[in-house]
Amino acid sequence: MPYEKELAAAKKAVTLAARLCQKVQKALLQSDVHSKSDKSPVTVADYGSQALVSFILERELPSESFSLVAEEDSGDLRKESGQDTLNRITELVNDTLASEGSNSFSTLTTDDVLVAIDSGKSEGGSVGRHWVLDPIDGTKGFVRGDQYAIALALLHEGKIVLGVLACPNLPLASIGSNQQHSSSNEVGCLFFAKVGDGTYMQALGGSTQTRVHVCDIDNPEEASFFESFEAAHSLHDLSSSIAEKLGVKAPPVRIDSQAKYGALSRGDGAIYLRFPHRGYREKIWDHAAGSIVVTEAGGIAMDAAGNPLDFSKGKFLDVVSGIIVTNQKLMPSLLTAVKEALNEKASSL
Ligand SMILES: Nc1ncnc2c1ncn2[C@@H]1O[C@H](COP(=O)(O)O)[C@@H](OP(=O)(O)O)[C@H]1O
């Protein structure tokens, strides 16, 4: 089967990274949160997760040339002021590797950690194979103690061919607004998908996998929709106007990160709407894993003009207006509602 060993390596890497993130989220200290030059927060867990995934992929797939497009870089950690943070990250990475139970590696030094983080400097593109990683997607949710995801995908000749999404705080039971109360309150999900092979979910750290599908709702009145928790990441007013035009009755479900794609892939909701503020450029790591998880589960992800998402143009994912995700049945009417709402917005400016 194509990409079988890549999928196994990706699941292993993401599962270990999730373990590191869970440990940090439990003990989150103020000093563990830094601000990057674009003012977005980054924590020791973002760096630690990126170092771990990079290290594990290279170790598990030694015969392949390794290219990784990832969100973080080591610039701040190489400064004098980053030394304590770097030591802490290195300790976390080593502790997590030790908990894996294999002794087949030596302890990583701070230099090894910097090198592993900086392996993520690839630009991607339409030629060859590139891993695409968001070590923590939804850092703001992570810091708040809410939802976040570790999102890893493989880009091959410009197409996403596999994706793995760990959502450590997502309940195994549905989070849909009109769901029966569930007896299970277990949290921690791992979603994964390979092109042509469907999407599966298992408990994070578990082994029993279940195939998942997007919902088959065709009546918008029964649909519910997801959007970012952070209003700075997506225009909430515009989503509400689209939902209203479509006839959606339920209020939006606001959660952080690509956990939205995971939840959609198992039918917890029917629609995901994302409309960034003017001037923001989407990055491929914010959608690569999520989009294959949802499309292999029978959904469709497009930009607001109905174009497929193109991951082959480097680290940016250029889209017209925004990103919309739903099932096959609702997409035509969703596209119409989006078009109307965007026209209205343009004429009111
Ligand atoms: N102004 C902005 N508009 C849209 N997206 C933004 C943004 N600023 C940051 N983001 C992206 O939104 C992602 C989180 O999405 P969500 O709102 O669905 O949780 C962030 O990922 P990180 O948390 O990995 O940095 C970041 O890449």
Ligand SMILES: [Mg+2]
């Ligand atoms: Mg970020």
Ligand SMILES: [Mg+2]
């Ligand atoms: Mg992100």
Ligand SMILES: [Mg+2]
């Ligand atoms: Mg991130």
